[in-house]
Amino acid sequence: MNRSDRGILWLAEGFGSGRVRPGPGTWGSLVGCALTAPLLGLPFWAALTVTCAAILLAVPICSRAESLLGKTDPGSVVLDEIVAIPLTLLPLKAGGLLGWVALRDFTAPSTTGLWWLAAFALFRALDIGKPWPIGALQHLPRGWGIVMDDVAAGLITGLLLLASAAWMH
Numbered sequence: 001m002n003r004s005d006r007g008i009l010w011l012a013e014g015f016g017s018g019r020v021r022p023g024p025g026t027w028g029s030l031v032g033c034a035l036t037a038p039l040l041g042l043p044f045w046a047a048l049t050v051t052c053a054a055i056l057l058a059v060p061i062c063s064r065a066e067s068l069l070g071k072t073d074p075g076s077v078v079l080d081e082i083v084a085i086p087l088t089l090l091p092l093k094a095g096g097l098l099g100w101v102a103l104r105d106f107t108a109p110s111t112t113g114l115w116w117l118a119a120f121a122l123f124r125a126l127d128i129g130k131p132w133p134i135g136a137l138q139h140l141p142r143g144w145g146i147v148m149d150d151v152a153a154g155l156i157t158g159l160l161l162l163a164s165a166a167w168m169h
Contacts, residue, residue, distance in 0.1 A: 001068070005064070005068055008061055008064045008065055008068065009065055009068060009069075011061050011079060012061050012062055012064070012065030012076075012077045012078075012079045013065070013076045013077060013078060013079075014027070014028040014031045014078040014079060014081070014082050015031065017030070017031045017078055018075070018076035018077060018078035018079075019076055024075050024076055024078055025075070025078055025081050025124070025127060025128070026124060027078065028078025028079070028080075028081040028082055029078075029081045029082075029085055029120060029123065029124060029127075030120075031078070031081075031082050032081055032082040032083070032084070032085030032086070033085055033116065033120060035082065035085075035086075036085050036086045036089065039051070039086055040086070040089060040090075040093060044090070044093055044094055044097055047086065047090060047093070048090060050086075051083070051086040051087065051090065054082075054083040054086075055083045055084070055147060055151055057083075058079045058080060058082075058083045058143070058147050059142075059143035059144055059146075059147050060143055061079055061143070062077055062079055062080060062142075062143035062146040062147055063142040063143030063146075064143075065077050065079075066142060066143065066146065073138070073145065073146050077146060079147075080146050080147045080149075080150040080151075081127065081150055083147065083150070083151075084123070084127075084147075084150035084151050084153060084154035085119075085120075085123065085154060086154070087151060087154030087155050087157070087158050088119035088120070088122070088123050088154050088157040088158045088161065089115065089116070089119050089158060089161070090158060091155075091158035091159055091161065091162040092115060092158065092161055092162055092165055094162075095162045095165060095166060100162070100165075100166050101162065101165035101166055101168075102165070115161065115165075118161060118164075119157055119158070119161060122157045122160065122161070123153055123154060123157045126153035126156055126157060127149070127150055127153045130149065133152060134149050134152045134153050134156070135149070137149040137151075137152050
């Protein structure tokens with residue numbers, strides 16, 4: 001395996017988090033949370049742009065990792081969880097900016113800790129359970145199937161949290 005392929009695997013396996021057992025997807029999601037924290041401090045448009053770019057870059061990286069590992073949607077590939085986690089909280093940030101919810105600042109853990117926990121738990125439940133349409137997206141070819149089911153889980157999580165926050169507001 002050449003250096004480029006090792007780099008692809010390192011990224012696809014979430015900087016090594018995808019090799020941690022049990023639950024590599026959970027460990028990858030925690031890496032996603034760590035990377036999302038500073039991302040949410042950016043202006044909304046910048047955070048959304050970075051997230052979309054990361055998702056688009058993840059597709060070919062996950063496709064290549066799948067080929068290198070010789071498995072369909074290998075468990076150690078967790079880049080999909082990492083790039084989808086921001087989608088669990090970006091709708092809340094947007095709702096705060098639009099005045100739909102009281103939450104505006106994701107840099108204060110005292111006011112956002114429960115939202116982070118809810119986002120993480122619901123995302124993991126949807127990612128593991130794969131209800132429709134999430135499960136259907138997993139059947140897309142190669143990297144698209146690896147990444148898009150997590151993107152759907154992230155978006156559904158984010159929209160459910162936004163609805164909950166708006167209802168509480």
